[in-house]
Amino acid sequence: xxxxxxxxxxxxxxxxxxxxxxxxxxxxxxxxxxxxxxxxxxxxxxxxxxxxxxxxxxxxxxxxxxxxxxxxxxxxxxxxxxxxxxxxxx
Amino acid sequence: xxxxxxxxxxxxxxxxxxxxxxxxxxxxxxxxxxxxxxxxxxxxxxxxxxxxxxxxxxxxxxxxxxxxxxxxxxxxxxxxxxxxxxxxxxxxxxxxxxxxxxxxxxxxxxxxxxxxxxxxxxxxxxxxxxxxxxxxxxxxxxxxxxxxxxxxxxxxxxxxxxxxxxxxxxxxxxxxxxxxxxxxxxxxxxxxxxxxxxxxxxxxxxxxxxxxxxxxxxxxxxxxxxxxxxxxxxxxxxxxxxxxxxxxxxxxxxxxxxxxxxxxxxxxxxxxxxxxxxxxxxxxxxxxxxxxxxxxxxxxxxxxxxxxxxx
Numbered sequence: 001x002x003x004x005x006x007x008x009x010x011x012x013x014x015x016x017x018x019x020x021x022x023x024x025x026x027x028x029x030x031x032x033x034x035x036x037x038x039x040x041x042x043x044x045x046x047x048x049x050x051x052x053x054x055x056x057x058x059x060x061x062x063x064x065x066x067x068x069x070x071x072x073x074x075x076x077x078x079x080x081x082x083x084x085x086x087x088x089x090x
Numbered sequence: 091x092x093x094x095x096x097x098x099x100x101x102x103x104x105x106x107x108x109x110x111x112x113x114x115x116x117x118x119x120x121x122x123x124x125x126x127x128x129x130x131x132x133x134x135x136x137x138x139x140x141x142x143x144x145x146x147x148x149x150x151x152x153x154x155x156x157x158x159x160x161x162x163x164x165x166x167x168x169x170x171x172x173x174x175x176x177x178x179x180x181x182x183x184x185x186x187x188x189x190x191x192x193x194x195x196x197x198x199x200x201x202x203x204x205x206x207x208x209x210x211x212x213x214x215x216x217x218x219x220x221x222x223x224x225x226x227x228x229x230x231x232x233x234x235x236x237x238x239x240x241x242x243x244x245x246x247x248x249x250x251x252x253x254x255x256x257x258x259x260x261x262x263x264x265x266x267x268x269x270x271x272x273x274x275x276x277x278x279x280x281x282x283x284x285x286x287x288x289x290x291x292x293x294x295x296x297x298x299x300x301x302x303x304x305x306x307x308x309x310x311x312x313x314x315x316x317x318x319x320x321x322x323x324x325x326x327x328x329x330x331x332x333x334x335x336x337x338x339x340x341x342x343x344x345x346x347x348x349x350x351x352x353x354x355x356x357x358x359x360x361x362x363x364x365x366x367x368x369x370x371x372x373x374x375x376x377x378x379x380x381x382x383x384x385x386x387x388x389x390x391x392x393x394x395x396x397x398x399x400x401x
Contacts, residue, residue, distance in 0.1 A: 079399060080278035082298060086343055087282030088310030089103050089241070089263035 093256070094120050100127035101135070101241050103263025107248060110273060111256035119252055126251075127244060127262075133158045134240040136182065146226055147182065147233040153225040160224055163217065166239045169354040170213035173370075176358045180216050181327040182235040184208035188334050189318045190325050210329035238357060241265045242307060242350035249349075257302075260349075265307040267349035276300035278399070284312035284341040284382055296388060297380065298399040305349030309356035310341030310382075328361050335361045338383050344371065345378040345397055355379075364389065 093110040094117055107123050109116050133142045133156060142159045146152040152159070166179040185191075187208045216232040219225065228234070245260045245267035252258035253270025259277050260267050268277055280295035299306060311324035311334070328335040342359040346352035355377050359367035364383055371379045371391065378393035390398070 079298065079401065080275075080300070082278045082280035082295065083108060084106060084259060084261040084266050084277070085280040085282045085295065086261075086264045086266055086299075086306050086308045088284065088308055088313045088341055089238075089265075 096120050096123055098124040098127070100124065101131050101237075101244070101262060102137075103241070104261075105263070106261045107252060107259065109252040109256050109258040109270070113255060116252070116255035119255060123248060123252075123260075126248065130158055130240070130244050134162055134236050136235055136237070143234065143236060146228065150228040150230075150232070151225065153223055155224045155226050160219075160226075162236050162240050162243050163219070163226060163234070165243050165350055166234070166236055167213050167217060169239060169350075173354060173358040175212050175329060176361050177354050178210055178213045178329050179234040179236055179239065180210045180213050180232055181329055182233040183231065184210055184327045184329075184332045185235055185325065187332075188323045188325075188327065190314075190323075207332035209332050210327065238265070238307075238309070238353050239350065242267075242305070242348070242353035245349040246305065262349075265305070265349045265353050267305045268301060268303050272302050276302045279306055281306075281343050281380055282308065282341075284310050296382070297390070299345065299394075299397045300399055301345065301397060304345065304347045305352040306343065306345045307349055307352035307356045308341055308343040309353070309360045311335070311337070311360070312340055326357060326360055337361060337363045338385075339364050339367060339381055340384045341382045342367065343380045345394065347376050351376070 092112045093108055094112060095106065095108045097104070097106045099105065105123075105127060107120055109120055131141075132138060135141045136143055136147065138144060142152065142156060146155075146159070155163075163179070170178040170180075184207070187206045211229060211232060216229040217234070218227045218229075220227075241262045242265045245262045245265045246269070249258045249260040249267035249269035252260065256270055257273035257277075258268065258270045264282070266279060277300070279299045279301060281297045281299060283294060283296045309326060311326055315322055315324040317323070324334045326335045326337075327333065328337075337360055339360045342356045344352045344356040344359065346355055355371060355374070356379075359371050359379060359381065361367075362370055364381055368379070368381065368389065368391070371377050375393075378397060379389075379391045380394050381389040383389070
């Protein structure tokens with residue numbers, strides 16, 4: 001026969017897990033609000049670093065546009081996932 | 091750390107905005123974007139009979155034009171000047187004669203009437219403005235289409251507004267603007283493959299551009315096209331002929347200092363064709379281009395190469 005004190009401890013644990021789950025669900029719901037605004041994963045594209053401003057390769061670049069290239073230490077970095085696609089209007 | 095994103099339809103296209111911030115003020119700003127675009131569309135759309143642009147086109151005159159219409163007309167006239175008249179807002183009668191006389195989803199895809207060539211007068215002569223009264227006057231028979239220019243202009247302004255909260259990107263149907271502080275990592279932007287005309291299959295992107303600021307846009311005759319008088323027609327008018335551009339370029343992508351500049355340049359390259367378009371864009375150090383010719387050949391300018399991801 002189960003110890004009533006042990007049952008109480010399990011009940012308290014279940015309650016704590018339930019509260020944690022509800023909080024998590026609440027945060028998730030908060031992240032998807034009206035207008036479809038949602039939280040997207042942070043951009044942390046692996047293996048990319050800006051060309052230093054002194055790099056000769058950017059001398060002829062247009063103003064306001066900065067070129068970036070894989071840094072030498074990240075030659076094996078995987079291809080970044082695009083956040084947008086440019087094509088004729090869809 | 092998270093960033094915020096919102097997707098919606100605006101100006102007859104898919105739109106998306108991103109801002110690298112998770113603050114409440116950024117959340118409110120990005121959530122307000124669909125309504126912001128709706129207000130601009132209500133002013134600039136040629137498909138809404140009560141828009142400010144439609145009122146101007148109907149009467150040939152508009153006094154006390156609001157800031158948005160005034161600014162976009164100004165941008166369109168500047169674009170006409172910078173392209174030697176190749177990209178001009180005065181193409182609307184020719185565009186309608188070609189069959190694009192209603193929103194694209196409702197265009198009659200198989201009209202058997204042949205398209206007529208309609209003259210497109212030089213914008214500098216056809217559009218007169220009086221800054222003091224903010225009035226715009228159109229010459230006889232002149233009507234304006236601000237479509238692509240309006241998209242680029244709105245993308246730039248929306249990106250700047252979001253840029254107060256963090257690095258931002260706004261994409262309106264492929265016209266993409268970036269603003270705000272330089273992002274921690276560049277924005278990866280795919281350059282879509284137009285593929286063979288008529289192909290419904292989504293192809294792998296042609297390339298991946300890595301950009302931190304400015305704009306990128308693509309002009310193409312691969313999607314907004316239809317049949318007219320037994321031949322094909324599309325939405326890019328060559329003002330020299332008054333008909334859809336007869337060009338060997340299927341799609342032109344340009345990177346520039348803004349989405350507006352990129353949009354105007356991409357359309358100019360497409361209308362001029364690969365030889366003249368290439369020379370025109372290469373003469374401008376602020377622009378980089380990637381062209382897809384109708385035969386499938388892909389041309390990348392040396393400046394474009396510097397922006398592209400390399401495996």
